[in-house]
Every structure is written in structure tokens, then in C-alpha cells.
Amino acid sequence: MKVGPVSAAGFKYPFFSVIAAKIEMDDTLSTTFQQMNINSRIIEVFNQILNNEENILSIVTNIGRNQISILANYETEEMLALKMHTAMEEISELPENFRCSIVLGIGRPCDDLMTVNRSYEEALEALNYREMDKTIQLISHKDINFVQKYLDYPIELEQQIIGNVLSGDYVKLEQVLNEIIDRNRHAINTYLILNDLYNTLMATANKIIQRSSANNEEEVFDEAVISIYKNKEIEGLESMKDLVFGIYRYMIDTLYGKKESKNDDLKNQMIQYIGSHYDSDISLAKLAEHFEMNPKYLSRFFKDQTGINFVQYVNRLRIEHAKELLINDKNLHIDEVGEKVGYLNKNTFITTFKKQEGMTPGKFRGLS
Template sequence: MWRISLSHLKPYLQNHSLLSRLIMSFLLVIMMITAFHFFSFSFLKNRIQQEIIKYNSLNLKYTAESYEKHLQLIENTMVNLFFDEKMNVIKSNPTVDNFKLLNLFSSQLQRLASNEQLYLADIIIYFGDSGLTIGKEGVRSANDLFQTDLINETYSYFFWQDQISKPYHYKVFPTAEFKRVVSAKQISSRGMLVPVVFKNRLNPNMYFITLIEANEAYKAFFRGIDDNFYISDDSGQVLFSSNPANQPLQSELQTFASSGEGSASQGNNFYFYKKERSSGLTYVHVVPNNTISSQIQRLNMILLIILSLVIVISILISIYLSSRFSSPVRQIIEAIQKPNQALAMGTSIHEFNLISEKIGTMMVRNEEISSDLHHKNSIIKKYGYINKLKSIYSSYNKVEEDLLESGSPFYLVIFSVAFTREFHKLFAAEPTRASYYINELIQLNLSEAFPKSVTIQVEKDQIFSLIFVNEQDPQDQSGKLLEKLRWLGQIFDRDQDYYLLTMAVNPVLRSSTEFTEAYEETLEMLQLRKMMPGTQMIIEPIPESFHLLLAPSLDQEFFNHLQAGNDAVVQIVQRMLQQLHKKDANLYQYTHLSREIVGRVIKTLTAANIDTNATLGTESPYKKLQTCMTVDDYSLFFEDFLYQSLSMIREKKMGQEPLKDAILSYMHRHYQEDISLESVAEKFNLSSGYLSIFFKEKTQTNFLYYLNELRINKAKELLLGTNMKIHDVGEQVGFQNANSFIRLFKKFTGIPPGEYRRMNHIS
């Protein structure tokens, strides 16, 4: 291909043509860029080396910060464990007498150790007085633990016993391999672990031992290319080493610790170090000098390769762009003469691009207008069908005149979709989308058998289809339609756990003058659905006596038991449902009975001055009734609805306030959390406005004041009963901001929390 292109361009290159001048100009620019590259690279070489050093320094900084944050996280966790309610009881009697409580606390340690973000192999609480330990695997004596489950020559039982008297808050010890006894003849490794000891001045006879998985933490926190990372203390002792073969000398580590932060080149290595004040640990990353040099050489090679590619690509592009200048006028003429042919775009001439773009835009717009008109015509036609079905007057009569083309006879089919409880449980927000897919499925299948059919969704749960047929064979068409609908029913029965479909069709051919009458008649036929699962097809019109077959009325026995709050009401309703079932009642009769029962219960609750919102929740029982499609559905609904209502009636008679007690109990259990009026309302299935009014009425104070007063009272207990800091007390009782805690404490007591603690201690 390139041979043909070059032979075609050869005559233009031999003379002083525009093509040859363009190519020479490109080559000149490329030569200038190449010269600039070699000149600037020598200047940038040192800068690149500095950037590489900066990159490694930042990597070490991020690594050190990650380790420090992790240690701080573990320390905070240990503080929380120290002040845990169960731990307060254990500290007073750290013996096996509290075996049940010790096991509960051991389970809590097991959950913490299983947190993958902490990278902990174990958490051990060591009580020096009793020699007892609590770990994630249970309660054991210290001698047994360190001789069977945490075996290491350096960290023996006597080593841990000796740490009781050491005066430090927390300390990180060197990494070591710990082992455990699996059986009498087998000892397995627990891996390389970093022991970290945490103490608390409030109880010097106990401390926490956390065993961090060294390699897992290293993989998670270290950011660098070379595997030469070390952690040391002020004395230069190595606490963790990723590559002992290249480990710095102790004197060098001491120098790094005293310097604080920086980098240094010594021998064949480049050292990056950073000391953290909070922990006193020094983090060191060793990078061989040849690594930095190889990075610079690799960068130089990459730049040379890129430059070579740019030169080659630039030459090819110059030839290609130059060739695009040939015969632009001929392409414009061909585009005008052949409007249906794809228009060639993207030449080097701006004017030609502009003309081509305008011609292409006109052609595309013409196609869009044609498609849009076709789509809108379809929408207007469907809108006209709906108007005619529901007898809605339209000022544009031309649409309705064109609907039933040439007076074609038709069959009318109405599909009613009812979604079950299982559907609402799994797809609470998807009924509209599901109805759309059902509509598309019906339209696709009916249009295959009857090409002139029209399917439209007129309600959220209702779809109708017009089946236009030839008058020559109406009987054959009727049988074909019923057969197709039965086949569709088998398809829909596959999903009967999620929705139930009712198909109503009168297999009598209708004329265009009976359009609205056929729709209303077929719509009423939907009420003949029987209370059983599966798709049902109704082909018989409603009998004249249909509206006289109402459900049985509620008797005086029902009313008396309901007012007394007796559970016999449930049996009465179940008996009524069984009577309807024996009479093979339809959907209309079940709906009539159910609405009468729900209405009578709500009136009784209202007359007894019972809050129906607390009983019924945010969802109306009438809406729940819409999901009942079988006798079992109605039975389950009334069991839940009636037992809940009867319980409220009985509680009202006994003078109880169950909702108030439940809300106050919840607040007293969760006051330390970030709770609000909205979150509590959502917890009890109430609106925030209603809960505010209800709380004010029952407690004579508003929600926020009650919550703040509860938190301040709990804060008083902590101020006098513990040595916790002021801001820690605020966080413990639910205040995220220390200033807000101090301000509200002063508002309720008249003095700040610190002054309150001093005054009460003095008194």
C-alpha cells in the first residue's frame, strides 16, 4: 500500500510542489526538536535525580505515617478495652472466679483480633498479681501461655513477668518468630510477630500485649520499590527488618534517630530516614545507588524511544496530510450528487471541512426529523386511543377519525398486573419498570400473531391491547387469539411468586362504534378473578346479578369482641373468609369484605383515642390489601393487622404507654451514639413531625432537651467516678465536639465540667 502511495506522490516530490515544501518543513521542525532534546536532557538529569530522591522520601513519609496511624489505632482500641464495663469488673477480681465474664471478654478480644484492618495475630491481657492472661483463645495462666502457645526464647515467661515493673506507657519490641505446641511431637510457627505492650497508670499491675503480624503490616503500609525497609528505636536496635542482608549498622541507625529526618548517601547505598515523635521510632528505607542510576538510564532510553517514534510518526503524518489536499472540489461535487452516500470528512483544507460539515449536518438533521416525526405520530396515535377509550374530548378530531382505519373490527383485551408481597420485599422500587417489561412482552408476542395489533399501558398496573382482524374469518381469529393468550398465561405463570396477571377478553368481534363501551365492559370483567394463584383469563361478561353478590356483613359479635380487645375477632374474620372461599367468591367480594373490616377497626381505634399511626405504621392497610391475591394472603394480613390492633386496645384499657416506654428505653441505651429525632422516628416507623409532637405530649419536654439532659447527667457520673479527660467524657456521652459539650454542660449546671469536678471533689 505504501509503495503505491509513494509512487503516486513521486511526481510531486521531484518539483517544487506544495507537498515537497510541507515535507521539508516537517523534517526541519523534527531536527530542531531533536537538538533541543539533547541540549535540555543534560540540564534535566540532575533535576530528575532530585525528583527520584523526593519520590523515595515521600514514599517513606507515607509509610511512616501509615505505621504511626496503625499504632495509634491499636492504642485507642486498648484504651477502649481498659475502660470497658466488663473489664472494670475483671480488674477488681482478676481470678478464675469470674470465669463466665472472662470468657465473654475473650470472645470480644477474638472479634478484635479477627479485624483484618488491625493485622493482629493476638491480643493478650496479662494480670501480674494473679498470673492470669486473657487472649482470643481463652483464659489461661501466663506460664502455660508463654510455654505452649507463644514460644520464643527471647520473650519467655520471665521476660513478660519482668515488664510489670518497667516504667513505660507503651513499647514496641523487636520482631521475632513465635511458635506453638500443636501436639506432643509437633511445634508449628505462628509467623513473624511484633510485640507491642500498652500500660495504663490507673492499674500498673496489668498490661496489654498486642502481637502485630509483621509481614502483613509491611505489605499493607510500605510504599517503595526496593525491599530494604527497617524500623529501629533510639538506641539503634532494629525492631523490624525486611532484608537483614542489607541491614544498616547500629551506629548508623543511632545517627539517623538523632538527626530526625532526611537522606544520606554512604558507600553503595542511599539512605532515607524519618523519626516520628509520637512513638520515637525511626523508619529507614535503603535504596542502592545503582537503582537510581538505572532509573535515570531507563528514563533516558524511554525518551529516546519516544523521540524516534515521534520522528517516524511525524514523517508518516506529513505524507498523509499532504496527500489529503488532492481534488477537494471533486469530493464536494460527489457529495452533492450522491446525498445518500457517506460523506468523506477530515481533510487538511479548513474551508472544505466547513462545507462538508454543513452538508453532513443537513443530511443527519433530515434523518432525525423524519425519525422524530414517525415516533411522534406513533405517540399521538396511542394518545388518541386512550382518549377514545375513556371518552375524553379532543379538540383535534383528525386523530380520532384516523384511529380505526377503514372501520376494521377488533377484539379488546385488558391485562391487570398485581405484584405480590414477595415482589415488594425483593424489588421495592421496581414495580413501574416491571410493568414496562410486561407491556413490552405482550406487545412483542401479540404483534407477531396479529401485525395490526396495538398495545398500550394506560395505568401503572393496567395494559390493554386492540386486536384488529379481518371480517372474513372472525371465528378462526377468535380461537387464534384465545390460544395466544393461553400461551402467554403459561409464560407469566413462571413468575407467579412475584406478580399475578388477569386477562379479560370478550371473544365477540366489536365494531368501531362500540369502542368505549367495549373498554368499560371488559374492565368490569377483571373483578371476576377468583382468589387463587396463577394467571387467569376471563372470557365471560359480568352477569346481571353480579353486584348483588356482596360479601357478608359484619355482625354484632364481631363489634363486641373488637371493643373488648378479644382475640376472638381473628377467628370471626377467618370464618368469614372461609365462607367466601366455600362460595367461590371473586376478587370484588373479598375486597368489599376486607375494606369493611379495616374501616370498622380504624373507627374503633379512633373512638378509643388510640394513635393509629403507631399501630398501622407509615403504610396504609388499604395499600397492603392491594397485594393480597389469594385467601392465604388475606388470612395473613388480617392476623397481623388484627392482633396488633387488639393489643393496642387492651393496652389502652390497662393504661399502658408502650410506645413512649419503648422510645425512652431506646434513648437510654443509645444516648452515646449519634442519634437524632429523624433516626429515632425511622427506627419506630414514624414521621419526625409526629414523633416530636408525641414526645412533647408524653414527657412535657422536647426531644433534643431530653436527650441533652440525659447526656449531661451521664457526664456528671463520669466526671466524678473516673479520671477521664474532659473531651473524652464528652465523646463517651455522645458529643462529637468538645466545645459543644462544655457549652451545654454549663447551660444545664451553671458551671463548666472542669469546675464541676473540682468543686465536687473538694466537697
């Protein structure tokens, strides 16, 4: 039933909307009395702005410690929006002891009181999908109809994130994180989706933390550092990106640092072993057997860590020791020098020595 020019409640304009207002205190430690005082002052502002003008009538109700509901009866949507902005500006100019911000969600217009409940539900939904901004703001339900309301976060992208972190590839990780943000670009300006995205990416980070801890006897990550990223409040898209990219960068740096430390230990053990066995029939296969590693993997690892392959390293070590013997023990025959540093074949020793030093062992001894 459409409301006529005059009703028992005093409404006389063709449209109705419900406005849900959420009051956010700047001081989170405010008392209930302070909150009620602020609510009363804000209700007073709305009553003054909305009920002292033509073309708008309203009923303003306190419905909770930090929520207000407004039933507005009005001539045009433009007039309602104008008065809402006027009220918000006046609230923003309240004295210091009233410091707060207010968020308004406006339900779509109804042309009778029978369907006003729909407008109330829409006003609440507008609050949930408001822009993630701590400043005063207003959002109409009609402006959120296009918004993506569910997070787009495929499992394969999460697996790529985990894999990139564990492999230490920050470049690819950053590409995947940006892809996820782009997939949700039309939704991340809203409060609910932005928080969902932040919490989901933090949950993925937590999976990596738990997996890494399960595979190590000692603690991998500093809990104090992790808590800094997880307990900070996001204020917008950029602050969310800073926190998310920050925690993933920290995890990669930590895991890579520990991996490098372990690699250094293993490399030093290998060098020490070679240094003790270079004068014997040492080989890559024997080295791999001693360290219980796959020969092909060990070969790649050794070259990555030292810059040269296993054979080159052993030959350099043997020739350096051979030079010392050639200089310091003139009584040793060339063949004996070769044998003492691990070359059982005289020709192999001479060829390797000449390749490395540019002259034969005999000429080197003569010049020395």
C-alpha cells in the first residue's frame, strides 16, 4: 500500500529508505557512557538536518552501542543524499571529545512502508561492502550491486605461492600475488572482500610456517616478527599489500638464509674431505657415497657453491701441492711428486700441470 499525503506517522513524501549508521570511535577504550553521549549527539545532528528541511522527514533510532538507524521519507534521492552529506560534515566538526567517524549505508528506495524491511537489509549490506577507509563515508546499496562478493583465490595459485616461497623465488611470488589482487580488483575496494583477501593470504602464509616448522627440529621463524605482520590493522589496499608482501619477503629471506647456512656447512665439509683425500684415488662417485648424495645432484651443488666443477677443484688442489713439493723437495722425482698428489699416471700429471701452469713440472722446478 502506497503511503498517501498524510499518515498517522506524519509521512507525506513518496519514497522511503533506511540508513544504517555505524559509529567508529577514535579512542577504542571509550566507556559505555561516552559512547551513549556520542550517540545522542549524533542523533541530535541527524534530527536537526533531516527534520528541519522541506521534502524530508525522518525517525532516528539508537539500535546499539555504536549503531543508529534512520527511516527517511523524502521527495527525491538527490535531496536525501545531499542532507546525508551535510549531516556527516557537521559530525566531522564535533569537538575533540566527540572524535569519531561514522559510516552510512543507504538502502534502495521503497514506495511504501510494507517493503521498508528490504531497505533495512540493504542498508546493512551496504555497510559490509563499504570502502575500506577510516574516514567518514557513505555508500548506497545501488552502488554495490556490481561488486564481486566472493573471493577469487584458486587452489592452484595458492600452491604456486607456497612453492615460490619454499624455493626462494620472490620475483615469481610477487607476480602471483599481484595476479590474485588483479583477479579481485573490482572487489577489493570493499570492506568485506579486502579483509577476506588479507586473511586468506595470511592463512596461506601460516601453512608455510607450519610446514617449515614440521620439517625442522629448531624454530624456523621468529614468532615476534610474524605477529607484527599478522596483528597490524589494514587501512586500505596499499597497507594490505605492504603487510602481505612483507611477511612473504620475510619468510623467503629467513628460509633462504637458513638454506645458505646449511649449504655453507655442507660445502665446507666437502672441501675438508677433499683436502684429506686429494692424494688418493678420490672421485665424484666416492664423494657422493661418503655424503650419501646423488652424484649428479652433488656435482651441480659443488659447482654452484664453488664456481668450478669437482674435477677442476681437485686438479687445482693437487697441482698447488705438487708445486710445493717441486720447490721444497728437490730429491723427489717428477713421477714421485705426481704420485704423492694423487696422479698415478705420469703423463696425466704432466698434462694437467702444463694446462694449469703453462709449463711442465720439470721446467717449473728449474725456474724455481
